[in-house]
Amino acid sequence: ACSNNSSKQSGTEKSVSLPATYNASGKATAAGNNSTLKIAEVNDAPFTGISSPTLASNAEDSDVFAPGGTQWGQINTLFNVGKNYKIINGGMANQKLDRKAKTATITLRKDARWSNGAKVTAKDVEYPYEIIGNKKTTSQQYSSDYAAIKGMAAYHAGKAKTISGITYPDGQNGRTVVIHFTKMSPAMQYEGNSFIWASVEPYEYFKNVPISKLASSPQVRKHPIFTGPYKLDKVVQGESTSWSPNKYFYGKQPQVKHITIQVVSSNNIVSAFSSKKYDFAAGGPDIVMPSSQYPKVKALKSYTVTGVPQMGYSYFGFNVGHMNTKTGLNVMDKNAKMSNKNLRKAMLYAVDMDAVSKKFGHGMTWRANTLIPPTFKNVYNAKAPGFKYNMKKAKSLLNKAGYKKQGKWRTDPNGKKLTIHFGGMSGSAATEAEYQYYMQQWRKAGLNVKMTTGKPMEMNSFYSTIQKPSQNKIDVWTGAWSTSSEPTPTQIYGVDAPYNMGHFVTKKNTQLLNSLNSNKAWNAKYRAQQFKKWQSYMNSQAAYGPEQFSMSWTPVNHRVKGYNVNADNNNFWSDLSLTAANPK
Amino acid sequence: MSLIEIRNLKVHYPIRGGFWNRVVDTVKAVDGVTFDIEAGETYGLVGESGSGKSTTAKAIIGLEKATSGTVTYEGKNVTKAENRRKIDYNRDVQMIFQDSLSSLNPRKRIEDIIAEPLRNFEHLSKDDEKLRVLQLLDIVGLGPDSLYKYPHQFSGGQRQRIGVARAVATHPRLIIADEPVSALDLSVQAQVLNFMKRIQREFGISYLFISHDLGVVRHMCNNIAIMNRGRIVETGTRDDIYDHPMHIYTKRLLA
Amino acid sequence: MWKTILRRILIMIPELFILSVLVFLLAKAMPGDPFTGSINPRLSPAQVHHLMELHGLYDPWYQQYWNWIVHLFHGDLGISYEYTEPVVDLIKQRGANTLWLALFTMILTYGIGLPLGIYAGRHEGKFQDTLVRIYTYVTMSIPFFVVLVIGIWIFGYTLNWFPTSGSISPQASGLGGSILSRLGHIILPGLLGALFGTVNIVQYLRSEVIDAKHSDYVRTARSKGVPMKDVYRHHIFRNSLLPIAAFAGYSITGLLGGSIFTEMVFSYPGMGLLFLNAINFRDYTVITALVLLYGFLNLLGTLLSDIALSIVDPRVRVE
Amino acid sequence: MNLHNYFLTKRGIELTNATTGQFLDIKDVSTAFKIDGVYYDAVSHVNLQVNHDEILAIVGESGCGKSTLATTIMGLHDPEETQISGEIDFEGTDLLKLDEKGYNQIRGAKIGMIFQDPLSALNPLKRIEDQIQEVMIYHTKMTEKQRHARVIELLNEVGIVDPERTAHQFPHQLSGGMRQRIIIAIAIACKPDLIIADEPTTALDVTIQAQILDVLRDIQKENHAGIILITHDLGVVAETADRVAVMYAGQIVEQGTAEQIFDNPKHPYTRSLLRSMPQRNNETDELYVISGMVPSLQKMPKQGDRFAPRIPWIPTSAHEVHPTMHDLGEGHLVRCTCYQNFYFPDQVNEKGATEHELN
């Protein structure tokens, strides 16, 4: 069932190509399947322990409760996913979009049940919206897109008790839910969109707990129930979860009888693998194995490293404007220090990301060429050249733009002294070495670049500085952005996007972004084309410069059969089997 | 007029305790003591341990605050610290301590120890000061080689003599000697007592001599007071006390 | 005696109060807030604003402090922003882990330290004594965490004798199984911690024993014809052990402090790790609660030590 | 006035009691301490005897080796730091040849010791009763009950008013005098034949001093024990002792009955010592002062009279090269021949008559 589809990309030089799947040689054995599959969750802190995908706000939680869903990161998920994360039929529910009526109809399959045996009902499909939109909720999922559901705004404001736009044609306990929208978006066809919530919550099981207290209730923390192939046996708060097959699961019964997922700190993970304590790391497409460990892990004899490109990228941001706090819209400043396109481009050309990636990334990172991660094959612009290292070009760009050298450093076109402040979050020794390298390169190009506080900034200070509506402390920074499985970039580059921290706004940009989810975009080809256009445009403006892409990777032990983290594998857990009773 | 008159002197130490660390009780270390010391005489204060002898001495010299009562020196009230400072009381009244080792700062050379009161009360040039120190050492029978030595390099008797030298450095009128020889061996004790007597003869100094050794007190003192539990139970001349003890406590002490 | 204890406790209150204000202000002064940095494409600024308001984070500090302290008196330490769980529950969970570890470490520390100190003191100046002292000097000179990292590498990974993360194995089942598993998880960190904790005890005890050995009451005992081994047993050991045992209260606080390192290296989900995490996420409620709790434990430790000492030593006993 | 008579009047008639069998014979005992790896004699070639029913006082300046001698008899020295030679014959056994075990049977049972500082000599953490009982546990077969009874009896004996209460108290709750009584009680608990009292009264008050000495005397009378009383207080000696040994710099310089020593002192040191006491009839005079200091252990001359440097006006020829004890009859022994030619510098003209003069 698994296609051996490697994630080799074109456009940039990527030195290592990893398989997304692993299949142990030999047959799965009874002893193996009756033993415990040991999965490591790489994280330096204990996990929070919120099993509900609606309430959880971090990846660790969705990792350790993953066997409760069909795929990594898809707990209690409604839909199956095909190529390019498009929603397809065959999952717990099917979805039908009616563009004319502006409705989405979700129909549950008959045998969908919770792991306690209860039926999954239409109310369970609706309940997440109540949780998300509730005034006192602890969920962090509510966004303006939900206002597209009729009645949601009123409910969110506390004016209505129910969401009028969600109806049950065959009753609350039935199998059908119809959601009425004020507008329809092509993004709705893809998993991870911000209009249709893709998982269920057990209303019957939760109904006695007020929504504000739900996150700390035992129903969520200690004895949660799931719809996926496994049921939770035990959760040791912050440390581990253990699982066994869920006999009520509607789909293919899993073969491995026990699974444990345990938190391991990133410092210890390599040692843990070398002493064969785990079969693979948790997270599927979102594993956070540090790339610096790759060479050591690669050397392990009884493991094979697998990986897929991450749904994310890192970028250079330039501060070119501010946010108008009244309108909530970003505004570009013509006279901003970084408003010169050529200056920005020169800075991007001056750093040799290929070399950096090679040395620090060990092939697990590579130079990014656009602002869409390559994992979205249909919309990713593989042909974009990006900013390949070219110091000559950098210098000539600067010269052309009037940044002349006066003494040691270049001045701005008006002959004024130019000092550029670079901000970066503190991290591993490697990240900070990278910062040093960037600064060196920029200085080589003649730009006087200094670190904002003289050193990498602590994460909180960094964000509180950069998220201010208007700031002049950081002129250029590096940041990282991870996308959901629906990559529309409006949230970060849109005119009203709070995370558009460089405040880059142009008519063309707004137009391109809008076109991604316009009516025309129901045509996939058109949508892909617009995506690519947007990517080229962004590179031409260089207000945000792509920095690096990276792999999500993990070693997989040689006793594991059927490991496949490709997006279209909707049977991740059920396909797994083991050939031996202990990690080899 | 006597040199110094002590009238109804009381020193009470508060005992703190109880819930709020309040004063729950007082130790009446000295509880109404009255006596006079004439110029040039040696006044003996005798009593068993804890009877308040040292406390009396400290209250007179100002190391301990008197709870009530007065100390009059040459007709002037010196019970309060500021009054003492006004007239040269602190300079005129000096003290010799029981434990010769602990009363000499072990980290200071003899020169600095003896010069200390000089430096505070008289401002002499370096050479004058040294000369004075040497003279003082000479008086108590110590050679100039002692100048740079430290206290622990002397025998007990020598140390006590250094204490005497320090006490007489500022030409005091009264020296309070709190058990100056109790810690000394018999033969050494003789040395110190001899010196004290000699200095008295030569400079007309008065002593308040505290001891529990009756033999020594009799050897030294003209007038004697017997203390018991913070009070003076009997006073008199030496012969009165030794030959006709009146108070029962005195009798027991002499027994 | 009871009065003294009560008074001590009353004195504690203003101290704790000052500490709470201090901690609260410090926590608030940290740059950022619980919601910076949680860059979630779905979390809109409006929602952040909503959450900040919900948690009263826009109120002036004294107002926030007041709310906090009022809740505190109701046994409510607030809700962790990061864990969206009452801090009390969180601390109960993690505290139990830290407590087990600390207790175990303490038992080991005393179990190793006492005999070693006595042994060294008894054989003062001899070969055995020199060995023990070399041990104390060397241990004192190595940073604690280096020992931890080396320890986990040798015994946890290379030799594979001990588990290397967590407080209990996920497979552990049944009461007996889980107790055994918990024990298994604290043996190595406990031992390494004890290796360190002993140093002070050994040094202190050694000099106590040496002092006692030359004391007058030991001479008196010997003049009674008591054999040397009995003199050790009835006089020297007892007299030098008691003050140390009484100081155990203080050492708890030391252990709790050291637990941050242990928990970090062993990914042991205790209060130390919780604290580090809370710092990174600006989880104010957790930070303030933990610092206050540790302060309270420090107080308790000193109080316990004082009480123990006054019970053990008749000279200190207040009548 | 006769000094001895002055003290005698206080002592009454006990002095005349005849002494009986000798049971402790110290023969040529030397004790040396190791200082920087070299042994120096703190006590050198001491010969002493103690009889039943007798109080032998050892007097001498501080540091002359009194305590060292006492601890040598008790066998309390650290064998690695000290070197002991000679023979201590105690009721037929040579104590110096005993091993630790043998010694433990004698300590506490046959020999009891009273130490100077009553606070530090008691274990601060143990009740009085336990500390007294301890000695009985090792030397008697008494039951717990019997031991308790004996404790009460002992406390009564040493003059403690409320024995039951005191038995339950801790040392710090008692006054110095009471503590010293406890130590005495411990020392006499097993009715030892010999009691060594090392300055039992120095730390105490005059009034309490007398009481303690009374207790000691009573005990002795009752048990017929021999007592070695170590002190540097001549008053105490005159009040209590039957015989007196005067020590100077580790050696015994004179030895005799109390009468002999006080009435007819021979050795220059003894005479100087007696003369430096303040006396009633010469209060205006200067007290006599012994010039010089006792040399430290390391600087002790190997030969010659150790007191010679302190009486420089006596010619060297008057001293012996290796001073020995000379018997003057009736057990009165004196070291060196120099006593024959000794005079005080201020009494030159009456050289021959000085002795009478003093008395």
Place this chain on the structure above:
Amino acid sequence: MKRDIQSATDISEADLQRLTNEAAQEATPSAAKIMWREFVADKPALVSLFLLVFFVLFVIIGSMFIDVPKMMETNIMGYYAKPFSVQYWLGADSGGRSIAKELIVGSRNSICIAIGLTVISSTFGICWGLVSGYFGGMVDLAMQRVYDFMMIIPMLMTIIVIVTVIPSYNAITLTLILSIFYWMGTSRLIRSRTLSESQKDYVAASKTSGTGNFKIIFREIMPNISSLIIVDTTLSFAENIGVETGLSFLGFGLPIGTPSLGTLIANANDPENITTYWWTWLPAALEIIIMCLAISYIGQVMRRTTNAAQRRGNDKK
């Protein structure tokens, strides 16, 4: 009747010089001399002392010749270079920075922090203890309350919080922050000694000689507890060297651009790095161990100097 004391003796001015000279010759050796003698008598301590002095000098002088910003520059080519090469004697770290150079500069930083911390906290602790112990009474009571309060503050946690609060901190601020929490031990020790020292008669003697309180505290009492101060300072110095390393390990020590022994040892935060990149942390760890051992040894000798009974370096006759 009353004669002047001055006339009681007849020493001429002329004799003064001679007498002074004579006396000076008889004088006892100074404390420094005694200490030196002690060191000579104890060879391992002497070696420790030389080692330490040499090392501190080497590090301080050596670091003057190193261009720190340049040294801290990333050199991608030198990523985890193995030791014993011409360019990297002791190898390089993840940024391709020379461990040897980092070690020198880092040692200097760590030693300076330790010295600064020791000087500040000890000075403060000593003054606090002296004043509190000398005056006693209400002064002492109030000062003890402050002490009690400082003792209940969970030190490590509070330091971590403060470090995160302070926006840009460096070696100096770090030293100051640490100093806030490291004076209590010293103050307690000094206070208890001062309490007992104040009871001694020489203090009373000074008072009756008319010497002022603060002069008594600092000129009379302090010299007498100087041995305690020296020993305590020496030992806290040894302890303080390790303080920064612990914080650096937790990630709250010095920023990366400022190398220190702590940041170097923190390379050992990963069991794999311990073996694979041993050169990044081992030299720093060894250095700390050796330094602490040396200081302990020196401290011991100093303690001995202060206790005449234990002295070994007595002039033997």
